[in-house]
Amino acid sequence: MDRIKQIAYIPLFHGLSQEYLQDLSTIAIEQVVKRGEGIFSEGDEGKGFYVVISGRVKIFKLSLEGKEQILHIFGQGEPFGEVPVFAGTPFPANAEALEKTRLFYFPREAFVDLIRKTPSLALNMLAVLSHRLHQFTALVEDLSLKEVPGRLAAYLFYLSYKQKGNDDLALEITKVQLASLLGTIPETLSRILSKMTKEGIISADTHGRIRIVDRETLGKLAQGEIRLSQSNF
């Protein structure tokens, strides 16, 4: 597939004329990273941003003791690393490929010039950043106001929504990663999954498939209306 078609597919660039897509394709630099390879680190100077063409990337923070909090996982068509481009500050977090990933890198200068010329690109980017702020408020709410079972329930709903409203979910990431995304550790996640299974809310077969059995109870859990019974953990 040629570059210009790949660029036209990126939601951030929807609504741009063929001419500007051509410009973008000129300034984009292709990059391939292996599973586990870092893309940038917190504190690095950011001279451009990235868009995932294929594969997946995690954005995360690390504590001194090595605990990790995943902020986002980005897949096909999603941009990341834009903050330094517009704020002029270093990257606030780390980025690493979860699998073999193809990226386009857009250097800051050329991209900002293009934004100056194309209001619709500016508005698209404003929409992307606004959406991301929305996601962050949800993450903060989860971390601060919900307990781990509630966060997990909310994640399962999100997954179900993402996978066409199905009840049969394919966990797209390992449980280690899911724990990091939910702000907890794999042991706790494992215990809660088995507890939800015992209570008949989900049925977690092996190999990362989870079936939602009692959608209503799962919903109440996600909203904080009920909790898992605290006994025999």
Add this chain to the structure above:
Amino acid sequence: MDRIKQIAYIPLFHGLSQEYLQDLSTIAIEQVVKRGEGIFSEGDEGKGFYVVISGRVKIFKLSLEGKEQILHIFGQGEPFGEVPVFAGTPFPANAEALEKTRLFYFPREAFVDLIRKTPSLALNMLAVLSHRLHQFTALVEDLSLKEVPGRLAAYLFYLSYKQKGNDDLALEITKVQLASLLGTIPETLSRILSKMTKEGIISADTHGRIRIVDRETLGKLAQGEIRLSQSNF
């Protein structure tokens, strides 16, 4: 003071020509809210955004049980409530005045039209949102990877920076609010303040003045390099 001067003072609008400042002053609607009065609620449709002219506003989330997590506190010259303008979604959180506050309200349509015409305004707005994303990553890091003493230490550093690098800090908000901002409760905050005082890191006199005594130790605490001794809490 006339409206156009107040608008010119707002950092978001820096670099705009007199003509566009005039346009903004035409579309801005002034609003005064009392201490404790709500400005918008989570889920409300957002048809415009706000800028604080004087006073202070908190942006917060509430759990079903009534626990509050403050996301931001905005003061003079700071915009808030922009997410719905660009993402087309409802407000993701609540806004309420902490004291008597004067606001300018900018209706969505007119403002977006102006952005289309003025690339520098678009770039300013992108910078504001990017900066906010940066703040959110720090908040998530605090909540997920730091313990309460570390978050408090980081907040005290921020306050000291904000107040000209002084060691003598005026707490600008109540301890109830500070607890909510740090993702904890007033009792815990109170205990940690008295513990830091006992360990000679700060000296918390009455009436919300705090003096930083041992800046180095406070810094290590904020970075997670050390912890408060766990004994006799």
Add this chain to the structure above:
DNA sequence: GTATTGCCTTGACATAGATCAAAGAAAAAG
């Protein structure tokens, strides 16, 4: 200016979830 509400602190206690340890299963790497 008095009453009421909210702020702040301290104590006793409860608990969600982290840590440490261990072991089998699955998946990458070579």
Add this chain to the structure above:
DNA sequence: CTTTTTCTTTGATCTATGTCAAGGCAATAC
């Protein structure tokens, strides 16, 4: 294909911080 790494689960234990209660003080409100 086989070795090594990573994932996943379960148990025992620890701890940071939340909950409940109560009292004094400060600040709004009427």
